[in-house]
Amino acid sequence: MIWGLDPLAVSAVFCGAQYMGEQEISGIDCFMLKLCADQKDLVDRSDNTAEMIKHVTFGYFCQKNGLLVYLEDSYLTRIQSPGTHPIYWETTMSTKIEDYKVVDGVMIAHSGKSNVMITRFGDNIKAGHGITRLEESWVIDDVAFNVPGLSMDCFIPPNELQKDYPQEDLDWRSPLHK
Secondary structure (H helix, E strand, C coil): CHHHHCHHHHHHHHCCCEEEEEEEECCEEEEEEEEECCHHHHHHCCCCCEEEEEEEEEEEEECCCCCEEEEEEEEEEEECCCCCCCEEEEEEEEEEEEEEEEECCEEEEEEEEEEEEEEEEECCCCCCCEEEEEEEEEECCCCCCCCCCCCHHHCCCCHHHCCCCCHHHCCCCCHHHC
16 A cells, blocks of 8 residues: 555655645544546546546545545446436545655555445446455564565556656655655
8 A cells, every 4th residue: 555655755746736625533543635526637537438437535644744644536427328317436535644654764554454445336237336346454464675576566556656766866755754
């Protein structure tokens, strides 16, 4: 999971976010940021049978240290083949990120819990809404940076996170811990 592991990626993703206010998450005072995919991005992710209608992400960041503690991500897709009724798929994911520890000067989340709900609905679904729920708890036991032999190709980050920065110029430490 890239969100809790890479502070630079988190800040890059949320740099254009809209401030939505404050909220307490699991006893932690957080500020909330909202990202919405723009229309061009939605069109780029669509094709002749699948239309991405919306994609919204909320990040909840601890007011004391700025670390991401909760993430909500939701998107809605319309699927329609020629001559058929449309079917809509809404996927909602929420992840609680916790147990941050300093590893080589970088705050790394070592555990969390993710919940995903996939809902299928549309005009011609005889059985009604189809809902699938998934839940996962995760723990990171070991962290290693700059592992010999591994390249960026091993991780395949989303295109918007791929940058052409020379590796030696990156400073992965949080400014709060320098």
